[in-house]
Amino acid sequence: MTNHQGLKSRNLITFPLDIPEVEVISVETNEHGDYIVTVESTRNSAVCQSCGRQITKPNGVGREIELRHLPILGHWLYIRLRPKRYECPHCNGKTSTQELDWYDPKSPHTKAYDRHLMLQLVNSTVADVRRKEEVGYDAVEGALERCIQARVNWDEFSELKIIGIDEIAMTKGQSNFVAIITTQQTDGHVALLGVLTDRQKETVRQFFESIPSRLWPTMEKVCTDMWEGYANAVMEFDKAHAEVSIVVVVDRFHVAKNYREGVDHLRKQECRRLKKELSEAEYIEIQGVLWPIRKNSKDLTDEELKKLNRLFEYSPDLKLAYTFREDLTSIFEMQLTIAEAKQQLLAWRDKVSQSSLTCFGKFLITLNNWLDMIANYFVGRFSSGFVEGLNNKIKTTKRRCYGILRNATLFQRLYLDIEGYRRFA
Ligand SMILES: [Zn+2]
Known part of the structure; x- marks a missing residue:
């Protein structure tokens, strides 16, 4: 252990520890370069564990505890403390340990360090946080248990x-x-x-x-x-x-996913067929059509549109399916009452059923079963x-x-x- 008082004062900076109700007794470093800050509580009372009264008659100190605290200038930092004990005159001198707001008696961390761990864990993994912070699995899990409830509040x-x-x-x-x-x-x-x-x-x-x-x-x-x-x-x-x-x-997005699948399915089928039927040169022209066909027509670039039109020349079915899909999407873009929406959706359904296409078969059943709840989208068009x-x-x-x-x-x-x-x- 090195006592920092031995360092030249020009190399020192001083700033508050920022933990309430304590006095710093000493600051040392251990062999790993970690800071060990020993503190003493300045509060002169405790709450009796039996009767809940505020008690002030001192009764020594408890076992020394060491709490991980926020790192400082790239060094780990630990707070050492011997919690004060007090005896209760109302409970036959029964003693209670003083509890302070900045740590939980059951935790090996200060509350600030628990929060620090939680921030590290956002969008990360326990394994990552363990490595970055050099703590055990239990330390991260424990902090999670202390900081975040397991169900909604x-x-x-x-x-x-x-x-x-x-x-x-x-x-x-x-x-x-x-x-x-x-x-x-x-x-x-x-x-x-x-x-x-x-x-x-x-x-x-x-x-x-x-x-x-x-x-x-x-x-x-x-x-x-x-x-x-x-x-x-x-x-x-x-x-x-x-x-x-x-x-x-x-x-609305679930509905779209459902009817778009039908077109995707047909595209796969048609591309397989065309690969067999077209010459290599012709097939190359329509290759890479997967993304253009997934886009809405208004979002297509000229080149994508050209490619898509070439594909549609070879596959009128796919063109029809794409057109139906875009028609349906545009219904969802309209400002309609529930009644108007149902009317539009049913008209679309009838057009599709009367066509030779089968790729929307599954979706038509879904549309019939869920028509009311699908049309409810148009109430306030809540996205x-x-x-x-x-x-x-x-x-x-x-x-x-x-x-x-x-x-x-x-x-x-x-x-x-x-x-x-x-x-x-
Ligand atoms: Zn008591």
Whole structure:
């Protein structure tokens, strides 16, 4: 150990430790170059663990503790302290240890260091944070447990106007889904409400029942994918409570994904056919058509348009499918009442059914089954892109935290990625 008092004063800087109610006794460095700051509490009382009274009769000090604190100039820093003890005159002299606000008696870190770890963990992994901070797995996990609750704190919400339900597959093979419930707040911020163990109707409904009833009248819309478990859960919840009046909206983006798949499928089929039928030179001209065909026609460059038109000359079916797809997209761009929207959607359906195309077959069934909830989009044309945006974030978190299968942990990690900068920066 080196005592810093031996250093030349021209090499020293002095600044506050910034921990309340302590006095610095000494600053030393250990063999790793870490700073060890020994402090003493300046508070002269404790709370009796038995009766809760403020007690002031000293009774020595407890075992020395060492707490990791914020790094300083590239060095790790530890705070050493012997917590003061006091005895209670009302409880037969029973002694209690003084507790201070800047650390948790069960934690090996100061609270400031826990927050520092949380900030490091935003959009990162436990393994990364461990390496950067040279701490154990338990240190990071422990900080996560102390800083972030495993489920939503409803007190943080005064309204839940727009709720989104979405899912992510937890394992490959698409069989193990968890449902993710979010809300978009008035300022646009998307907050995480829940991570459900599965997407069964009962699970989803129980979650809605667990929302405090003071928030029920504020709920206006629930945006979901076309999954009956979600829609039925919400509608049952709505029916069961007079004060609840929720409109279920099928996310426009989910609808689009669904009808776009039909065109993608046909494109693959047609490209396979043309590869066989066309000469090599002809086929090269239409190669690389995957991205142009996925774009909306208004976003195409001249060259892409040329390529696409060449493809359409060889495949009138694909041209027709593309045109139908663009027609449907433009319906969703229009300002329509629910009745007008339904009329437009049904007219589109009839045109497609009467054509020779089969690539929209699956989508036409979906459209029939979900017409009302799809048309609900036109009420205020609420763009539920937030669900999609968050979903991408969730997928990234999931990939990063691969192996985290406990829902509570997933909730904490998602919560941290979504709220971390607001909360800990
Ligand atoms: Zn007492």
